[in-house]
Amino acid sequence: MQDILLIKYGELALKGDNRSFFENKLIKNIKHALSDFKEVKVEKTHGRIYVECDGDIEEVIERLKKVFGIVGITKAKKTDLNLDEIFKAAVELMKGHEGKTFKVETKRPNKSFPYNSMEVSRRVGAAVLKNIKNLKVDVHNPDVLLNVEIREMAFVYAGVIEGIGGLPLGTNGKATVLLSGGIDSPVAAWMMMKRGVEVEAVYFHSPPYTSERAKDKVVDLCKVLSQYGQRIKLHVVHFTDLQLEIYEKCPPKFTTIIMRRMMMKIAEKIAQKNGSMALITGESLGQVASQTIESLYVTNASVSMPIFRPLIGMDKTEIIDLAQKISTFEISIRPYEDCCTIFVPKHPATKPKLDKVIEAEEKMEYQKYIDDFEEEVIEV
Numbered sequence: 001m002q003d004i005l006l007i008k009y010g011e012l013a014l015k016g017d018n019r020s021f022f023e024n025k026l027i028k029n030i031k032h033a034l035s036d037f038k039e040v041k042v043e044k045t046h047g048r049i050y051v052e053c054d055g056d057i058e059e060v061i062e063r064l065k066k067v068f069g070i071v072g073i074t075k076a077k078k079t080d081l082n083l084d085e086i087f088k089a090a091v092e093l094m095k096g097h098e099g100k101t102f103k104v105e106t107k108r109p110n111k112s113f114p115y116n117s118m119e120v121s122r123r124v125g126a127a128v129l130k131n132i133k134n135l136k137v138d139v140h141n142p143d144v145l146l147n148v149e150i151r152e153m154a155f156v157y158a159g160v161i162e163g164i165g166g167l168p169l170g171t172n173g174k175a176t177v178l179l180s181g182g183i184d185s186p187v188a189a190w191m192m193m194k195r196g197v198e199v200e201a202v203y204f205h206s207p208p209y210t211s212e213r214a215k216d217k218v219v220d221l222c223k224v225l226s227q228y229g230q231r232i233k234l235h236v237v238h239f240t241d242l243q244l245e246i247y248e249k250c251p252p253k254f255t256t257i258i259m260r261r262m263m264m265k266i267a268e269k270i271a272q273k274n275g276s277m278a279l280i281t282g283e284s285l286g287q288v289a290s291q292t293i294e295s296l297y298v299t300n301a302s303v304s305m306p307i308f309r310p311l312i313g314m315d316k317t318e319i320i321d322l323a324q325k326i327s328t329f330e331i332s333i334r335p336y337e338d339c340c341t342i343f344v345p346k347h348p349a350t351k352p353k354l355d356k357v358i359e360a361e362e363k364m365e366y367q368k369y370i371d372d373f374e375e376e377v378i379e380v
């Protein structure tokens with residue numbers, strides 16, 4: 001008898017002809033998540049992925065909970081095709097479920113096994129009842145469903161641990177996230193990663209107005225994101241000169257929106273070079289002046305690449321809940337000086353007009369900053 005994990009991957013099953021592309025990517029990502037474990041075997045058979053691993057099974061499960069595309073993880077036991085072995089596995093799995101109701105369900109694709117499904121269920125149920133006290137059978141609404149599958153080997157399993165869902169990372173191209181040290185943009189990056197998008201990050205740094213600590217926060221956020229399956233390339237763009245130019249030459253009511261447009265233009269250049277097909281931001285409709293529908297329209301007009309805003313319809317409380325769940329929140333709320341607050345105007349326009357903003361930004365010579373920006377690249 002051997003402990004294994006059974007991986008459920010719901011949405012992938014709908015992918016028709018591309019199914020094996022998605023499955024193979026998921027297998028690769030699972031292997032990557034467990035790469036420091038010895039003796040890991042990840043196998044695909046009968047439309048299932050099985051993980052066999054010598055290490056601490058609970059630690060393996062924790063790792064798998066961060067692999068996008070997995071909707072459920074089930075602890076299972078693999079045994080020889082022998083009823084006594086199947087009984088032992090079933091009893092082992094039902095320990096700890098005392099006081100509950102259960103039902104055995106058997107599938108028998110291997111028709112050479114001498115007992116039919118009903119018979120296997122009946123006998124396994126009886127063995128469990130005999131060995132564990134205080135259990136009851138309930139065939140209609142059981143607390144625990146004990147499954148037995150008779151294939152070339154037998155698989156016995158019960159209960160599902162919830163996975164993270166989504167699609168395997170790397171199955172939906174690449175995008176570049178504008179990552180500030182705030183709460184929202186790391187959540188936005190994570191949401192796109194969850195849909196299979198690989199990300200590269202850009203952070204606009206304005207020393208001495210933003211401190212090294214602000215940059216460290218962004219690096220630490222990338223470290224958290226990288227636990228979800230990929231190393232993150234972070235472009236730290238030196239933004240001070242352009243920021244000062246905006247501050248000096250543009251009307252205060254437009255400085256924030258112009259700053260955002262300039263960030264977009266530089267991010268788009270980086271994105272085009274790295275093969276991204278979209279930009280990602282943490283904007284959410286109406287959250288601040290630069291996130292009204294009029295402001296987002298003006299921001300969009302600065303670039304031709306699509307801008308994904310996965311948080312657009314979320315409330316701040318919902319974003320915070322998610323930030324806590326994915327472990328970016330504690331880093332995001334560390335105090336630091338933020339260029340956006342230092343340069344923030346008292347009365348930003350909430351309904352900017354595109355032509356007026358373009359007219360205002362043409363008062364400065366921004367193109368040279370876009371064509372020739374300085375950056376430091378950090379692999380996290």
Ligand SMILES: Nc1ncnc2c1ncn2[C@@H]1O[C@H](COP(=O)(O)OP(=O)(O)OP(=O)(O)O)[C@@H](O)[C@H]1O
Nearest residue numbers: 178179180182183184185202203204281282283340
């Ligand atoms: N210094 C920066 N570097 C990179 N991206 C930035 C920076 N400042 C803002 N952004 C991007 O612009 C978006 C909007 O920024 P803004 O400061 O208006 O919003 P926010 O809601 O505070 O976002 P966040 O919590 O992500 O900082 C951010 O979500 C982020 O994608």
